[in-house]
Structures are given as C-alpha cells and as structure tokens.
Amino acid sequence: MQLHNNKILITGATSGIGKALTKKFLELDNKIIAVGRNKKKLEKLSKLDQRIIPFKCDVSKQEELDKLTLFVEQQHKDLNILINNAGIQYNYNFSEEPQLLYKIEYELSTNFLAPLKLIALLLPTLKVNDNSAIVNVSSGLAIVPKSQAPVYCGTKAGIHIFSKALRYQLKKVKVFEIIPSLVDTAMTEGRGKGKISPQKLADEFIKAFKKNKYEVNIGKVKLLRIINRISPSIADKIMKG
Ligand SMILES: NC(=O)c1ccc[n+]([C@@H]2O[C@H](COP(=O)([O-])OP(=O)(O)OC[C@H]3O[C@@H](n4cnc5c(N)ncnc54)[C@H](OP(=O)(O)O)[C@@H]3O)[C@@H](O)[C@H]2O)c1
Numbered sequence: 001m002q003l004h005n006n007k008i009l010i011t012g013a014t015s016g017i018g019k020a021l022t023k024k025f026l027e028l029d030n031k032i033i034a035v036g037r038n039k040k041k042l043e044k045l046s047k048l049d050q051r052i053i054p055f056k057c058d059v060s061k062q063e064e065l066d067k068l069t070l071f072v073e074q075q076h077k078d079l080n081i082l083i084n085n086a087g088i089q090y091n092y093n094f095s096e097e098p099q100l101l102y103k104i105e106y107e108l109s110t111n112f113l114a115p116l117k118l119i120a121l122l123l124p125t126l127k128v129n130d131n132s133a134i135v136n137v138s139s140g141l142a143i144v145p146k147s148q149a150p151v152y153c154g155t156k157a158g159i160h161i162f163s164k165a166l167r168y169q170l171k172k173v174k175v176f177e178i179i180p181s182l183v184d185t186a187m188t189e190g191r192g193k194g195k196i197s198p199q200k201l202a203d204e205f206i207k208a209f210k211k212n213k214y215e216v217n218i219g220k221v222k223l224l225r226i227i228n229r230i231s232p233s234i235a236d237k238i239m240k241g
Contacts (some may be wrong), residue, residue: 001174001210002131007079009033009072011059011118012086013052014041015101016185017137017178020198021083026051033076035059035068035086059086059114060106069121079130082122084115084159085137089187091148104151111155116162126173135209136163136175140221142179144228144239167214174212178205181219194220 008025012018013034022032026049033053036042036224055071057064072079088110097103109240115136126132142160145153160177167175182188184195196219208216217225228235 001133001212002232003206003210004029006030006081006131007033007076008081008083009035009076009079009122010083010085011035011057011114014038014045016187017183017198017201018085019045021085021205022052022201023048024199028206033072033079057119059118060109062117065114065117065121068118072122072125072192077125078129079125080132081135082126082136083135084118084133086114087111087137089149089152091152092152093148103208107151108155111152112158115159119166123173127158132172133174133176133209134166134170135178137178137180138163140179140181140224141239142236143221143225144232146239146241148241153203164215173175174214176209176214176216178216179218179221181221181224183218 007027008030009019010022010032013022013032014036022034022045024033031051031053032047033055034042035055035057037056037058039056039238041057044167046052046054055068057068060066088107092103094100111139119134126134136159138159139156141149141153142156160179163175163177181200182195183198185198185203188195201218204218205216224235227238
C-alpha cells in the first residue's frame with residue numbers, strides 16, 4: 001500500500017485506537033474523514049489538523065449510515081480507504097443481565113452490522129479509486145474468547161471470518177484486518193494488564209499495511225495464535241478469565 005496521499009474514513013476516530021490511527025495517517029500526509037457519535041469530541045479532534053473532516057454518525061443507525069454515504073458520494077468521491085474501527089464492549093453474564101436484548105442489539109449493530117453495511121455502501125466508491133483498501137478492527141478475542149463478553153467475542157469472530165472471505169472475493173480493493181491485543185484505551189480503563197499504547201498499535205499496523213500483510217496480529221496476539229495452534233486448551237485457559 002502507498003502510505004501517503006490517501007483519503008481515509010475512520011470510524012471511532014475520536015478516541016483510543018481510532019485517534020492514534022488518525023494521527024499516524026496525518027503524519028504520513030493523508031486526509032481523514034473522522035466519524036464518531038459525539039459532536040464535542042469530533043470538534044476537539046478536528047482542531048488538531050485542518051486535514052481532518054469531521055462527520056457525526058452513530059454507525060449503529062441505518063439512517064445515519066445513509067447520510068454518511070451521501071456525504072462521501074457527493075463531496076469525497078476520492079475516498080480510497082475505509083477503516084472500520086468503532087466498537088463497544090459490554091462485560092456481563094448472559095443469564096443475569098437485565099438489559100440483555102438491548103445490549104445484544106447495540107453490540108451487534110455497532111461491531112458487526114455497521115462494518116458490513118459501510119463496506120456495502122462505500123464499495124462502489126472504493127472500487128473506482130486506486131490504492132483502495134478496507135481495514136477491519138477485530139480482536140484477539142475473535143480467536144480465543146473470554147468468559148465475560150460472549151456477544152462481543154462473537155461479533156469480533158464474525159468480523160475475523162468475514163474479512164478473510166471478503167478478501168478472497170475482492171480483487172482491486174485490499175482487505176486488511178487488525179487483530180489487537182489489550183490496548184490502553186477508554187474501552188479497557190480499569191481492567192487488564194500488559195496493555196500496549198494505541199500509538200504502538202498504529203506503528204505496528206503501518207509497517208504491515210505498507211507490506212500488504214493482510215492479517216495484522218498486534219502485540220501478544222502473535223504469541224496467542226501460536227499457542228492456540230499448538231494447544232487450543234492452553235489458549236482457552238489463558239484467555240477465559
Ligand atoms: N482497547 C482494546 O484493548 C481493544 C482490543 C481489541 C480490539 N479493540 C477494538 O478496537 C476498536 C477501537 O476500540 P478502542 O479501544 O479504541 O475504544 P474506545 O477508546 O472506547 O473508542 C471507541 C471509538 O468508537 C466510537 N464509537 C463507539 N460506538 C460508536 C457508534 N455506534 N457510532 C460511531 N462511533 C462509535 C467512539 O466514539 P464516540 O464515543 O464519539 O461515538 C470512539 O471513538 C474497537 O472496535 C474495539 O473492539 C480494542
């Protein structure tokens with residue numbers, strides 16, 4: 001992949017991994033369409049650099065995805081990279097959660113349906129531009145799940161397998177997957193040990209992106225995948241929690 005002169009749409013650009021990817025791609029001389037739900041966070045982000053184009057959109061809502069698509073088609077036809085990063089994680093016990101149906105719906109629509117729908121909606125634009133790519137952010141939990149977040153793990157496993165199958169289908173548009181280990185962001189605040197910084201993730205990803213390495217195992221996910229290949233039961237024990 002060419003690392004400069006791209007127009008990149010990043011969902012969840014206002015925080016954590018999305019923000020680190022935004023800054024990294026700006027350093028490399030690209031333009032960013034930054035997507036998030038929160039207007040204030042978007043305004044603050046766009047003050048960092050005039051090459052940031054903010055767009056408020058809750059990706060779990062179809063009508064907002066439609067508005068985002070129209071915005072791209074009318075004003076940013078040169079979009080050539082889509083990064084599906086926005087995500088949420090609920091930790092709860094499936095048999096005890098009082099808001100179970102709401103949580104299933106919101107986690108699925110944000111983490112799984114939204115990336116698929118955005119790809120469907122923006123693929124016609126991506127297809128006609130050069131150096132085009134889709135980057136989906138999954139998780140080490142897509143490979144080996146933890147007990148506290150079954151729906152989250154399910155959505156990420158879905159993204160993992162979907163990305164692989166889509167890569168087989170698409171010829172011109174390259175399909176990448178970032179598979180992060182634990183990263184120090186708002187999502188993981190107050191839990192987990194041995195987290196890496198979002199900046200380190202961005203640096204690792206860019207090296208792989210440049211070399212067209214499509215499945216990008218970040219940090220300890222490299223080791224996790226080796227352990228899982230040798231002994232799935234040991235990997236399960238490590239990750240189960
Ligand atoms: N942190 C980790 O250890 C880790 C590990 C593996 C995978 N991941 C994945 O990495 C991605 C980024 O996570 P993070 O750790 O950077 O989390 P984060 O700091 O909480 O950031 C999440 C971002 O997603 C946006 N977002 C959430 N729901 C949205 C929605 N419905 N519509 C639009 N934007 C939405 C948030 O923006 P607003 O609040 O402004 O909407 C925010 O910018 C997620 O897909 C996550 O599952 C994270």
